[in-house]
Amino acid sequence: MNSGTTAGEFGSRETLHRLWTFFKNQAMLLEEVQSLMKGSEDPVALAVLTLLYAATDTNKSIALLAREEKMRDTYVLARTSYETMLNACFILTEGEEAADRAYRHALQKAWRDLHRELPINDTTVYIRHSAQIDPDEDSALRDAIDEFTSKRGREITSWTPAPLRKRIEKVGLKYGNRVTKGLQFGLLAIYRHASDISHGTVFGSMYAVGLTDASGPPKSPSELQQRQRENLCMLLTLLGGVVDSLLHVLGQYLGVEDFVERSERAVASLGQEPWIQT
Numbered sequence: 001m002n003s004g005t006t007a008g009e010f011g012s013r014e015t016l017h018r019l020w021t022f023f024k025n026q027a028m029l030l031e032e033v034q035s036l037m038k039g040s041e042d043p044v045a046l047a048v049l050t051l052l053y054a055a056t057d058t059n060k061s062i063a064l065l066a067r068e069e070k071m072r073d074t075y076v077l078a079r080t081s082y083e084t085m086l087n088a089c090f091i092l093t094e095g096e097e098a099a100d101r102a103y104r105h106a107l108q109k110a111w112r113d114l115h116r117e118l119p120i121n122d123t124t125v126y127i128r129h130s131a132q133i134d135p136d137e138d139s140a141l142r143d144a145i146d147e148f149t150s151k152r153g154r155e156i157t158s159w160t161p162a163p164l165r166k167r168i169e170k171v172g173l174k175y176g177n178r179v180t181k182g183l184q185f186g187l188l189a190i191y192r193h194a195s196d197i198s199h200g201t202v203f204g205s206m207y208a209v210g211l212t213d214a215s216g217p218p219k220s221p222s223e224l225q226q227r228q229r230e231n232l233c234m235l236l237t238l239l240g241g242v243v244d245s246l247l248h249v250l251g252q253y254l255g256v257e258d259f260v261e262r263s264e265r266a267v268a269s270l271g272q273e274p275w276i277q278t
Helices: 013-036 043-067 071-094 096-112 139-147 164-175 177-198 202-208 221-254 258-272
Strands: 115-120 123-128
Touching (some): 043 071, 043 096, 071 096, 071 202, 164 177, 164 221, 177 202, 177 221
16 A cells, blocks of 8 residues: 655655664664673672563564554553663662662562452452462561561552652763663653553553544544554654663673664664655
8 A cells, every 4th residue: 555655754664664674773782782791690780681681572572563563562562671671771870779679679579479369349369379488487588578568568569769750860860861862762752652552541542543643633544554654663763762772871881882882873874864864
C-alpha cells in the first residue's frame, strides 16, 4: 500500500528501516560491552550486568516488533528497556550502596513470591510454594524484609525511593548534561504514553490509533500507518539515544573509550538524515 510519503520523510518505510538499523546497532554495541564486565566480583558490576542482560533481551524484542510495525507493543517494551537502562546508569552513579539496596530488594521480593494471596469480595486466591524458608533463621533475609516493609506492615514495592527524575538528576550531577540528554528525552517522550498503553487505558488505546492527535484522527488506513511509523521512528531514535547515555556511563566506569566513540559516531550520523536536513 502506498503511504503517500517519500523515502526521506520521517515515518516513511525507508526512514523507519534506517532508524531500525541505528537502534539495532546501538543495542548490539551494548550487548558487546557485557563481556567486559563478566567475571567481576564487584557488587556494582554484578547488579549492572544483570540489567544489561535484561535490556539486551528487551531490545531484541523491540527490534522484532518495530520491524513488523507493531507500534503499541513497541511502546510498552520501550518503557521497559528505558527504565532498565536508567537503573543501570543510576546504580553506576550511586555505587555499591545502590547495588546492595537493589540486591536486598530482590532478596525479600523472591521470598514474598513463595506465599501470596489476594482477597476480593468473599473470595481469596492463593499462590503457595512448597519450599519453607524461615526468615528468622537468615539475618540478611530478615533485614531485607524489614527494610521493605512499611510501618503498616505493607510491602514497599519500589527498589529505590528516588523517582525517575531524581535518578536522572543524580546521573547528570556525576556524568554531565551530555550523558543525561538521552535519558531526559526518553522520560519525556516515551514513559507517559507507554504507561497508558501498558495499563490498558482508553487514552492509551485512542493514542495508538491517532484519535488524540491535535491534527485530527487519521483519514485513511494508509494515514494511520504513516502516523504509527512516525511514532516507531521516534521510539527507535530515542532508545538509541538512551543506549548512548548508558554507554557513556559504562565507558567512564570501565575506563574504556572505544565503544563510546562508536556510539557517538552513530548518533552523529543521524544529523545526515533527510528529515533533519529539510
